[in-house]
Amino acid sequence: MTLQLTKLVVSPQRSLELLAIGFGGVIAYSTGDNLRLLEDAQVIKPDFFPSVPRVLNRIHQAVMAQIQAGGVKGALLQKALTTKIEHFRKTGEVTHRLYDVLVFRKVRALLGGNVKIITTGSAPISPDVVETLKACFACDVIEGYGLTETVGGISLNIPWDTVGYKTAGHPRPGVLIKLKDVPDLNYTSSDKPYPRGEVLIGGPIRLKCYHKDPENTAKAIDDEGWFHTGDIGVIDDCGRLKIIDRVKNVMKLSQGEYVALEKVEGIYGLHPLFSSFVVHGESLQSYIVLIGVVDPLQGAQLINKVLGKNLQPTDLAGMQKLLNDPKVRQHVLYELQTLAKKNGLNGFETVKGVWLEVEPFPAHILTPTLKMKRKQAGDHYREQIDSLYAEGELLFERRPIAKL
Structure with missing residues (x-):
């Protein structure tokens, strides 16, 4: 299936820029003022909205504030949100014929009304926030994991996976992942129910070296060629990766x-x-x-x-x-x-x-x-x-x- 991206709101990161150009898309930059990001989106009306948890948490907060305000409007929004989330958990579907038009049309307008895909990365995001966004915007909300050193994402959610949205998804083709024990923090490969440890990346997607910086290259890439991310992860029984901690943080x-x-x-x-x-x-x-x-x-x-x-x-x-x-x-x-x-x-x-x-x-x-x-x-x-x-x-x- 080919996805035609017509407009793209994106921070200036090369991998997403190249993706947009490769699909014949239009790249739109925000004003740079985080407090005006939603205002920018309403002008741009993006189809694809790459974001980060800090921004998406604020959208979630705005929806929750309307629910907590009470009254008929708040009760209807709560009913519609609960119904759509339960429907997604059962079927993996994010649309609803009645509520999308009656209740969520104005919420969708917060991002311009055209958004089809929201992606999130840079830090873990609460599953509650993901569910709320799927329901409110009737679109795929995909969490991924990656680093500059891996040229962007190394794992992505499957949008209709009703369990996997709580993780950073499966490794992409050609990506090798393994976990290294971090005994000082009590993370080991023998942990139950799933192994835990520092996420190491192998395969052609990882960097060869830091430019003219052999000292930091040696710290990041071990003798076997594995790149050490500094992130603590869990791999579940379906092979999905979940980031739970940072070694340095x-x-x-x-x-x-x-x-x-x-x-x-x-x-x-x-x-x-x-x-x-x-x-x-x-x-x-x-x-x-x-x-x-x-x-x-x-x-x-x-x-x-x-x-x-x-x-x-x-x-x-x-x-x-x-x-x-x-x-x-x-x-x-x-x-x-x-x-x-x-x-x-x-x-x-x-x-x-x-x-x-x-x-x-x-x-x-x-x-x-x-x-x-x-x-x-x-x-x-x-x-x-x-x-x-x-x-x-x-x-x-x-x-x-x-x-x-």
Whole structure:
């Protein structure tokens, strides 16, 4: 089957650009402002929407906010969403003759109304988010896994696989994958029910070397020719790969507990307040903290309910002055604690300090795929991080002012 791609929203990554050109597609670039990405999509009306979990989580949050608003509209949306998700789980189909027209037409308009395929990569995404997107946009939502060193994706979901959407899918043709034991983190090939370990890549898809950099080449590629990704994966009984951790992004707290920062961020990313955030931990501290950029609409609602103000979402300067009021941060911590408990995080994985910003993260602490450069983020927000650790956990232990 040949897929004709007519328009493509894509970050400037060469593999996707070449794919679009090869299919005779049109490449459209966004303004570069993450807060305006949906506005850009409504102008471009893409058929193919490559994205990342941070962006897709925000779309999921917008849908959940409409459901939680209640009323006839919220009840109808909840009924339609539940029906479509149950239908997908039974059949693998993502369309519904009635609800797609009656309920989800306006939701589809968020991405221009024409989208046929949404892809996601760069970090794991919650299965709940994938199901919601499949239902709302009546299109395939495909998670993949790959690196620059493998020229893009090495595994992809099968769209109609009603179990595989919880993984990064099967290896592509010609790709060799094996798992290496990481005993320090308790990941081994003998783990039950499935083997776990660092993902190693072989075959012609992997890089030969880093240009004029033999030292890093030797660190990345072993004597047998396997490229070490630094990602921790699981391979299930159907040969599907699931990424569950990072070797380098697992940090040890002062009490000896290990925290997988990306895993924790995957949970807190479900909270509607944040447009982006980073979780930070230090080996001399016993807990983790969060630096978050708030969505202006959500930030204004938070301040107005907790502090009794009448702040407008457009008053960004006023919002910044009030966001880090102790009562506001106290309530956000309570909400994050509730979210952590609901998703089974341990106490040491629960954020116990939070600093809130209105201004988006500066470009120098983000990669082109919107991943956080943790060291640079830690350096940039060093004053705020030190302040959070200096005040300790007392703020976290107080009761919330109001429930949003």
